[in-house]
């Protein structure tokens with residue numbers, strides 16, 4: 001690194017004056033480029049100018065040696081000086097300024113008359129020692145200046161980076177006394193609470209800081225005047241020289257976390273009843289009732305076949321409710337391994353089971369806070385958990401697995417299923433008391449084949465959506481295709497219809513979609529129906545008809561064989577079958593595949 005003498009100009013000016021007053025000869029200090037940084041006497045006017053490269057100063061820089069020139073112009077070091085003929089100096093001393101092995105500049109003493117020369121020559125040894133000490137002083141100043149600059153830059157980089165973060169960051173000393181905080185933390189907490197020297201326990205209600213180890217994602221509730229929120233904090237000790245010198249606290253507000261998560265998941269919070277498209281009389285009446293139910297707090301159970309829009313309804317109910325600014329947490333009860341459902345729903349404390357995270361973990365009910373918890377595929381919830389869920393709904397409190405602190409349950413519960421819960425209750429597969437708790441407000445969404453008038457309305461909406469998305473100009477469906485779309489039974493309901501239109505728009509090379517472009521699965525269905533209809537012979541009766549379940553089982557088997565059973569295979573199989581991933585898992589379980 002190159003040391004910059006002009007950065008300590010003021011110090012050099014003081015040193016120049018000191019040398020001048022002690023020895024009473026003229027002084028010049030130049031940097032490694034031979035720019036005069038300070039000077040005394042007649043050279044004062046030349047500060048800032050470059051000294052000739054052939055001057056003896058450059059010899060001191062190159063050799064890193066100090067020397068005295070008693071006979072300028074004829075001295076061997078002056079031989080190639082281009083200014084030697086005009087030189088009026090009587091003697092000169094040069095002492096390089098060495099910083100960490102590098103020559104950063106030169107101190108030069110110049111005698112212009114015999115008296116000054118005498119003072120130099122007679123004190124040669126003392127003088128050189130004195131200058132070397134001055135040079136060391138300058139070197140130490142330069143190093144100090146550089147490290148101050150480095151620390152300033154680091155502190156600045158740290159502040160800028162901290163302020164860019166969406167999480168709150170607070171630094172404390174080893175006793176938990178606040179030293180600094182970033183902008184996000186300043187938005188979370190009051191200025192007074194974050195004041196330097198205040199203890200972190202005030203805001204995070206912690207045990208005394210001296211005993212905290214690394215902590216991950218511990219939940220806390222904050223409440224001061226109007227400002228109330230639920231959040232998570234982590235603590236990381238700052239350790240050096242084998243000692244804990246302080247702590248870094250990172251803080252996330254739950255709301256912020258949820259909105260980041262829902263953005264990542266692509267499920268924007270904007271879904272409202274306007275996104276539920278229908279011109280069917282029955283559906284319009286259901287939507288109008290649902291708008292009213294949105295305002296209340298009672299549990300809602302949404303029933304309907306797979307793909308009819310149950311989750312869409314649940315999101316719209318949340319987003320049009322007074323809870324819309326709180327989280328919407330969706331839990332797919334059929335997708336969770338049975339041994340994890342309880343901790344997923346209610347959270348766990350540290351050490352409650354092998355593999356439990358340090359600091360424990362909040363569950364979905366805790367995350368939902370005062371928002372909405374959406375229990376999808378509720379019919380798949382194991383019986384023992386149904387009892388726990390019922391208790392939570394009745395008592396409005398729950399505890400984390402392995403914990404004993406009771407946490408109040410403030411979220412509204414919306415559940416959904418495509419199973420017939422009444423039948424399940426009758427067959428003792430679902431607890432009747434829980435069914436009544438969940439089903440305070442029942443919403444039943446009719447299948448697509450029960451509202452055929454919606455088929456072409458939805459088809460055209462999806463046509464526009466995918467044309468835009470794929471930058472295509474596909475504008476309509478040919479008549480034959482309209483016939484097919486309207487008469488097909490759509491077992492996968494709107495999801496299947498949406499996927500089919502996406503496929504058709506994708507494949508279309510004209511400005512319309514053709515029946516011949518239907519995916520093979522549907523084409524096959526279409527021709528099977530046509531040929532079955534054409535066959536009016538008595539043999540028709542002898543054709544072996546499979547049950548719907550058998551057909552379904554065979555198709556699932558085929559899809560699993562084709563795509564495999566790993567995670568992406570399951571995704572692809574579910575897409576090919578036009579059912580949700582969770583539904584596929586359920587059916588695999590059901591048919592023992």
Ligand SMILES: Nc1ncnc2c1ncn2[C@@H]1O[C@H](COP(=O)(O)OP(=O)(O)OP(=O)(O)O)[C@@H](O)[C@H]1O
Pocket residue numbers: 275276277278304305306307308309310311312313376417418458494495498579580583
């Ligand atoms: N009325 C509607 N208008 C527009 N899009 C709809 C409508 N109903 C459903 N959809 C769309 O159909 C797809 C399936 O909807 P959703 O996931 O809500 O169904 P579901 O009943 O919850 O399905 P599953 O039981 O398989 O979980 C989604 O892409 C959704 O946006």
